[in-house]
Amino acid sequence: MGELFSQFNILGAFWVTIQLTFFAAIGALVIGTVVAVMRVSPVPILRGFGTSYVNVFRNTPLTVIMVFTSLGLWQTLGLVLADEQSQHFFKDNNFRLAIVALAVYHASFVCESLRSGINTVQPGQAEAARSIGLTFLQNIRYVVLPQAFRGAVTPLGNTLIALIKNTTVASVIGVAEASFVMADMLDARADVLFLIFIIFAIGFVILTLPVGLLISAVSERLAVKR
Amino acid sequence: MTDALPAAHVDPDGAASTSGRPHTGEPLVVLDHVNKHFGELHVLKDIDLTVHHGEVVVVVGPSGSGKSTLCRTINRLETFESGSISIDGKPLPDEGKDLARLRADVGMVFQSFNLFAHKTILENVTLGPIKVRGVKKAEAEQRARELLERVGVQAQADKYPAQLSGGQQQRVAIARSLAMDPKVMLFDEPTSALDPEMINEVLDVMTKLARSGMTMVVVTHEMGFARKAGDRVVFMADGQIVEENTPEEFFLHPRSDRAKDFLGKILTH
Ligand SMILES: Nc1ncnc2c1ncn2[C@@H]1O[C@H](COP(=O)(O)OP(=O)(O)OP(=O)(O)O)[C@@H](O)[C@H]1O
Numbered sequence: 001m002g003e004l005f006s007q008f009n010i011l012g013a014f015w016v017t018i019q020l021t022f023f024a025a026i027g028a029l030v031i032g033t034v035v036a037v038m039r040v041s042p043v044p045i046l047r048g049f050g051t052s053y054v055n056v057f058r059n060t061p062l063t064v065i066m067v068f069t070s071l072g073l074w075q076t077l078g079l080v081l082a083d084e085q086s087q088h089f090f091k092d093n094n095f096r097l098a099i100v101a102l103a104v105y106h107a108s109f110v111c112e113s114l115r116s117g118i119n120t121v122q123p124g125q126a127e128a129a130r131s132i133g134l135t136f137l138q139n140i141r142y143v144v145l146p147q148a149f150r151g152a153v154t155p156l157g158n159t160l161i162a163l164i165k166n167t168t169v170a171s172v173i174g175v176a177e178a179s180f181v182m183a184d185m186l187d188a189r190a191d192v193l194f195l196i197f198i199i200f201a202i203g204f205v206i207l208t209l210p211v212g213l214l215i216s217a218v219s220e221r222l223a224v225k226r
Numbered sequence: 227m228t229d230a231l232p233a234a235h236v237d238p239d240g241a242a243s244t245s246g247r248p249h250t251g252e253p254l255v256v257l258d259h260v261n262k263h264f265g266e267l268h269v270l271k272d273i274d275l276t277v278h279h280g281e282v283v284v285v286v287g288p289s290g291s292g293k294s295t296l297c298r299t300i301n302r303l304e305t306f307e308s309g310s311i312s313i314d315g316k317p318l319p320d321e322g323k324d325l326a327r328l329r330a331d332v333g334m335v336f337q338s339f340n341l342f343a344h345k346t347i348l349e350n351v352t353l354g355p356i357k358v359r360g361v362k363k364a365e366a367e368q369r370a371r372e373l374l375e376r377v378g379v380q381a382q383a384d385k386y387p388a389q390l391s392g393g394q395q396q397r398v399a400i401a402r403s404l405a406m407d408p409k410v411m412l413f414d415e416p417t418s419a420l421d422p423e424m425i426n427e428v429l430d431v432m433t434k435l436a437r438s439g440m441t442m443v444v445v446t447h448e449m450g451f452a453r454k455a456g457d458r459v460v461f462m463a464d465g466q467i468v469e470e471n472t473p474e475e476f477f478l479h480p481r482s483d484r485a486k487d488f489l490g491k492i493l494t495h
């Protein structure tokens with residue numbers, strides 16, 4: 001077992017998984033929030049855009065989006081996200097493309113989680129905010145969203161757990177995250193196949209379990225406060 | 227940024243007032259042939275209504291007659307198809323920044339209070355002045371405390387809305403509106419979601435406000451309030467203004483059959 005850890009960079013692979021999760025989560029949160037605001041805005045064009053965004057990205061398999069960022073965005077359209085002269089160009093570029101794919105995909109789920117949160121805010125509060133003269137964006141920022149996030153803790157947390165596991169899809173464009181290294185190890189050390197599976201299963205549980213516990217704790221605290 | 231409003235027409239204590247309030251004031255809210263539909267339903271039919279500076283207009287009428295819609299249309303929470311509405315000589319602008327500014331001049335108190343649940347009582351009252359009028363936080367808080375004292379809930383300033391009784395919440399909602407120094411305040415059945423023992427504490431605040439010279443449009447079936455504080459009663463039925471009169475005259479000698487019928491119903495229970 002110790003020999004497996006010295007032979008393969010298992011911890012490094014999980015570190016890549018954590019980094020993918022971290023940056024994609026921030027991206028998904030920002031994009032998802034913007035799209036959710038569009039979906040409840042008074043401007044029909046923005047609403048239409050928001051709805052289309054969710055319908056497209058929520059219904060396309062992540063693998064397809066992932067492959068598209070590499071073959072479509074980079075190789076065909078020439079979108080370059082890293083320094084081309086660098087020795088680590090392929091590694092960096094693929095890593096960043098993977099973050100883009102993960103972020104735009106999970107943003108649709110963030111958007112829908114937030115929308116369910118927005119629905120927990122009594123419409124009367126938004127009307128009261130309008131009646132004291134807040135503009136749409138002020139209303140969203142100071143009255144609706146702070147409450148919507150509280151109402152959306154559980155679905156947002158579930159989206160984060162899904163994101164952690166979905167980072168494994170980045171292996172299809174060669175990002176050396178956990179499942180990529182696992183596949184390497186299975187090739188080389190089929191003799192300890194079950195051990196390898198167990199190591200990676202436990203690794204992911206270590207990442208996701210705290211998130212689940214945190215969600216329960218936070219939603220309980222907010223429930224008491226309300 | 228800060229268009230400081232003449233708050234002078236509202237006497238902070240609500241004390242200095244004479245009985246027969248003059249309402250010879252200039253027209254403040256003018257509705258001219260306003261029509262509104264909800265789909266097929268014609269909810270406001272050719273409404274003409276002028277509310278003068280300092281006047282208190284009580285709107286009564288059967289359920290579904292369009293009273294709430296009238297209030298919401300004046301505040302432009304609802305759109306309308308034809309006619310015009312002006313506030314202090316300025317026509318209602320379309321959606322956007324101008325409209326938001328105008329809404330700040332028109333206070334609205336809802337049946338269901340609609341306080342911001344995630345903000346403290348004090349924050350509920352200061353949000354508008356700080357974000358809309360650009361008032362400094364310390365200044366807004368001081369003013370908010372004065373207003374909370376005026377409506378009798380100063381002790382609750384740091385609590386959250388859910389910790390207050392309905393009557394207290396509604397008084398906070400009134401303070402929240404007042405903090406914007408509105409030119410006119412609209413009340414849509416402000417006491418009908420309250421337990422009976424809390425109705426008077428809210429009506430007292432409203433009566434004081436009326437005495438202080440605030441221009442008010444009040445949808446209510448509280449006849450005591452209408453008589454004590456109202457200058458005029460407007461009776462609506464089926465989206466039309468059927469009858470207008472002084473409170474005494476209206477309640478004692480209704481002219482139209484619709485009004486007689488309506489009063490017969492609310493007086494017998
Ligand atoms: N958003 C809406 N969409 C469609 N119809 C509506 C809407 N709001 C109100 N209505 C209808 O418009 C009519 C007038 O409603 P409104 O709420 O103004 O009456 P009201 O006089 O305030 O009644 P109440 O005394 O019950 O509060 C009613 O028939 C109501 O069903």
Ligand SMILES: [Mg+2]
Nearest residue numbers: 293294295415
């Ligand atoms: Mg109503």
